[in-house]
Amino acid sequence: MTRDISEQTRAPAGARDPLSILKRVYGYPAFRGSQAEVVSTVVSGGDAVVLFPTGAGKSLCYQIPAICREGVGIVVSPLIALMRDQVEALKQLGVPAAALNSSLSGDEYSAVRRALSRGELDLLYVAPERAATPGFADMTRGVKIALFAIDEAHCVSQWGHDFRPEYRELGKLAELYPGVPRMALTATADPHTREDIIERLGLEKAEVFTSSFDRPNIAYEIVERDQPRQQLLRFLSRHEGESGIVYCLSRAKVEDTAEWLNTQGVNALGYHAGMDRAVRDANQDAFLKEEGLCLVATVAFGMGIDKPNVRYVAHLDLPGSVEAYYQETGRAGRDGLPSEVWMAYGMADVIQRGRMIDEGGAADEIKRVERAKLNALLAICETPGCRRQAILAHFGEAHAGHCGNCDTCLKPVETWDGTEAAIKALAAIYRTGERFGAGHLVDVLMGVENERTLRFGHTEMPVFGAGKDIPAKTWQSVYRQLLAAGLVRIDHAAFGALKLEPEARSVFKRERQVLFRKDRPGKGKSARGASPAAAKARAALPEADMGLFEELRATRMAIAKSLSVPPYVVFPDTTLTAMAAERPTTDEALLAISGVGQAKLERYGEAFLKVIRGYGG
Structure with missing residues (x-):
């Protein structure tokens, strides 16, 4: 089958119709959105x-x-694992594809070079540090190139959340390969980063295509950290038997969390950059190929991961920006089916993240932008309004709010007039000389006599004990919300001391009303009871079809194991769901199912048709 499609892709230009290739190769009836x-x-x-x-x-x-254009499409991709998965998926579709990276043996590398020089490839995946080198230019001399596609293009921008210096060299492609179309693609870029991508890659004349960044199938929930392991376990209990990711900030926390989850009956593996390479790769491979596995990871895991049926993503620590949060949570529900994301956070996260920014080697201007991005994420955590509306606003997209699929919409947050509380909190910062962090300031407001409040003479100040009418936990929330509102900032050079911003003056003068959200008790029930992901997925397929769906899944897993590929490379869940609902019994009927192309029909069609024909449910 591979040879037939290869011949089609090299047919005269008039025969390379994109829609016919979409239907024949990929098995989809129509393009989506702006595709x-x-x-x-x-x-x-x-x-x-x-x-x-x-x-x-x-x-x-x-x-x-x-596939449509003459020659080979060069795809610049940042991760070997991503290249491998995409190449394997294309091969299953019958599309000639290969990758050049450091994981290849000498013989494999030579075989790819021969296929390239002979014009036998439709797509070639390469790393960014290779694409713009003289050596690669020599390798491709005389090779017809159809296009350059720069995936994860936000990596080119110093304002992006995952800047990679080697991406900067890709700006040379226009000069090295004049007349070859170039594409930059990303799922996470705020307006500033988008402008930087265009400038750095010399794409000022390119047409820009923007789709809504809304992921309506994802349910958002953000909670204040309080016994985080138990909070996490309650969340995971809603996703028993489903695949998902738990993100932690440190390598040690990844290992400790994965070990603890296994003692709690959750099948979990760890992943971080400090692990032995063979173990790390084996764990990633297991996550991609198995079902119902929880991967506990640092941000070293995930960019470009194609697994479509990740049903949940959890954060035990605050990411560094809205972009990072959006990209990491976006790994849930790629197949469009209901999925859920959850995060626990606290003031300690903000202090730690801020310290990481200040201690980094970036220029002051970049640090300033990174702090602003961190504060933007904190504002999303603290908003009493729709989470989705706040997230999309960061990307310059308007949303009416009231999405009905986030915790603040499902269980609206109460607010309270915190103007007087804000004045007391700001006064505590001012009276103590802007030298202390939130923990000490709360002690001052609560009238706690301890070694520090006594040593610094804070017990003699009028503000000492002025906040006894409000619980200490609420004062912690007040300081977080003042930070999110831009009324105070953290001075990491002064060991996390809170400093007043100029905007605080209007609060002191009672020219500005301050509204705070009421935090929910961390130990209480979440905004949703049973998992909406699981409930909606079940509702999408009648009970009478579930038995057939499970048999089709078993067949898919057997085929995937025999080929040593992830199950979704054979067929995604959405295609199996359609098979279970439609129950095709002929080649023609199976080919009409979305996601069944000609190559997969010939390779797997009979196996799945046999299951459907023999199903007795």
């Missing part, structure tokens, strides 16, 4: 900047033009 416009632009030889959310089908936007 058709992107494909048309690039097939015609134009450049493009593609800003689509995760799960919106960015890969099709460069894969189909690469």
